[in-house]
């Protein structure tokens with residue numbers, strides 16, 4: 001392909017947070033050519049985190065991003081699904097879009113549970129509004145999966161007066177991601193909210209009005225919501241020059257470039273090399289969508305302006321979840337072998353758990369301690385070594401615990 005020029009047509013495919021940020025930052029960064037933002041949903045770009053919180057609760061109907069696309073000269077092509085990419089052309093259900101540069105930001109789609117026709121998922125604003133209409137007092141709601149989405153949906157459903165049962169195949173909530181002692185604590189949060197949590201059992205089938213579990217139990221259900229994770233929405237790229245990993249994530253380098261010339265990618269759909277973590281990461285959280293959307297624009301602009309490679313994309317991963325009246329936040333990335341250190345205790349109204357590797361802070365989970373969290377993000381980025389005695393003491397600011 002010819003060299004990229006700042007006046008070339010740019011196409012951004014996937015109009016979620018990453019795609020919207022990429023298009024916005026391209027224009028604001030000085031992209032002079034046409035920019036098209038292509039998305040299969042019929043809505044302008046919107047924010048997803050409130051879907052399982054305020055939208056489901058009925059506090060908000062729309063989470064549309066407050067961006068004047070027309071004023072920015074960005075063409076929004078809604079309700080348009082991409083089907084393939086060939087050099088210089090994005091193919092869609094309704095015609096071809098030639099590009100000089102392409103950013104792929106098609107996000108992730110919920111993993112389907114085999115045999116779960118009739119069950120809902122929660123990914124789009126349409127999903128949220130449809131589910132909300134069914135969360136009426138006394139409705140029997142079965143949630144499959146005690147992950148982040150399951151916990152948030154259980155929280156709202158209980159608040160709205162539904163009878164909630166959560167079915168989790170693992171031994172505890174988030175058993176794959178967090179140590180057993182934290183999983184056990186979280187299980188108590190379900191009980192405290194009056195949601196029944198059934199761990200260690202899978203779903204055999206979703207039947208009309210019921211869910212049949214692998215242990216033979218048949219749970220009556222007016223609504224069934226499956227939240228067992230999401231998979232990169234990249235099947236449409238099969239057979240193209242854009243290489244995917246085994247999970248379907250788009251393989252990008254530190255500049256978020258894919259293996260195809262003139263094609264970049266960002267957000268939930270990518271796997272990027274993290275030097276900080278010593279491995280490739282696929283992150284499906286809001287902060288990564290925002291930051292990688294902006295970073296991909298910088299990378300495209302740098303290439304078109306002949307400025308060479310900038311800093312590799314490698315932020316400290318971060319996400320939050322609002323569940324059972326608590327603000328849960330996590331920063332960094334820990335491994336099982338890392339030293340776990342409590343800051344405060346689960347009996348305190350707020351607490352944090354830190355993970356240290358050779359004394360360095362590498363990860364932190366906090367409950368209702370946003371200040372700890374923002375300090376931890378900086379300390380993890382700096383590779384700070386902590387004094388464990390100080391770090392464990394809630395009376396000492398985390399940033400003052402550097403050893």
Ligand SMILES: Cc1cc2nc3c(=O)[nH]c(=O)nc-3n(C[C@H](O)[C@H](O)[C@H](O)COP(=O)(O)OP(=O)(O)OC[C@H]3O[C@@H](n4cnc5c(N)ncnc54)[C@H](O)[C@@H]3O)c2cc1C
Pocket residue numbers: 013014015016017018019038039040041047048049050051052080081082083105106107108122123124149233236266267268269283284285286287289318319320321322
């Ligand atoms: C209910 C819910 C609650 C969440 N809460 C939190 C939270 O509290 N904290 C947190 O950190 N993260 C949260 N997240 C995760 C966060 O919202 C995502 O990480 C983020 O939305 C990813 O942005 P994205 O732009 O990469 O992908 P997406 O938001 O998935 O956007 C991709 C867009 O591309 C479109 N698309 C897909 N395929 C095609 C195609 N072939 N052609 C055209 N368009 C296509 C999709 O329809 C979609 O609109 C939540 C997610 C959900 C669903």
